[in-house]
């Protein structure tokens with residue numbers, strides 16, 4: 001990345017993706033990193049402050065707090081949170097962040113991170129999608145549009161795939177209900193449709209590459225993954241690491257339809273089958289050193305074994 005330093009506002013710094021972006025920009029590139037936090041005394045906020053991340057109290061519901069905290073920045077990373085109880089909140093937050101950014105006037109580049117699901121989301125087609133997926137992806141689309149339409153800055157959209165960490169506890173019980181107990185991984189996938197998986201730290205690496213080359217990546221929409229592999233291969237790799245054997249269960253269309261109201265995309269959303277269609281691993285690997293699923297299982301061996309030991 002170019003050695004020039006910049007001042008960047010990173011949203012969601014206490015979260016997985018925002019935290020990884022803030023850490024990488026501070027620790028490895030020495031950029032000024034700013035953000036707002038809702039609780040400055042949280043362990044996550046304190047750890048970031050110790051790295052030199054400038055934190056002001058604020059929230060995405062409070063535009064003036066964002067405008068204050070964005071003062072003097074030239075780059076912005078937007079990654080909002082999904083609110084299970086009210087998915088529409090995410091688009092309100094994204095629009096608030098962009099409004100604040102527009103009023104600041106000094107921003108030259110914005111990177112927004114949403115989800116690989118946006119690629120296959122047929123907007124307004126409620127028959128195609130599970131109810132929750134449709135709401136979440138609609139919110140993410142609104143955020144993308146807020147960043148890209150009539151924008152005064154260079155922009156790039158990152159659409160990350162499923163986190164590899166969803167296979168760790170406790171997340172695994174939300175993303176793959178019943179899997180740890182039964183050893184059966186039930187999903188909307190088929191034996192042919194590959195999973196696209198990524199580590200939040202690798203999303204951060206791609207974001208940092210994009211921040212370093214604003215002209216090159218302006219206007220690009222990148223699906224982001226560190227690995228693409230069949231369900232069977234993923235389960236075999238997990239089984240090798242945990243010394244158990246796991247079985248894929250490929251749901252029928254009728255079974256998927258019955259799950260339409262589930263909050264778990266893995267068993268409710270058929271378009272997951274297309275998640276890998278927009279992942280160009282060669283390009284992504286030219287941008288950053290990325291972690292394969294096998295590499296993740298190695299790296300997190302202790303947590304992986306802990307999750308599947310019961």
Ligand SMILES: NC(=O)c1ccc[n+]([C@@H]2O[C@H](COP(=O)([O-])OP(=O)(O)OC[C@H]3O[C@@H](n4cnc5c(N)ncnc54)[C@H](OP(=O)(O)O)[C@@H]3O)[C@@H](O)[C@H]2O)c1
Nearest residue numbers: 012013014015016017038059060080081082115161162163
């Ligand atoms: N899990 C996956 O497989 C996957 C795959 C692709 C995309 N995604 C998407 O990635 C996004 C980010 O995920 P993540 O894991 O990094 O999220 P996360 O760890 O849950 O972090 C969420 C962040 O949002 C902040 N936040 C929430 N509401 C806020 C508000 N009203 N004002 C200010 N800050 C607020 C939280 O701050 P506090 O510390 O104050 O709560 C936290 O920093 C999500 O939208 C998700 O849909 C996830």
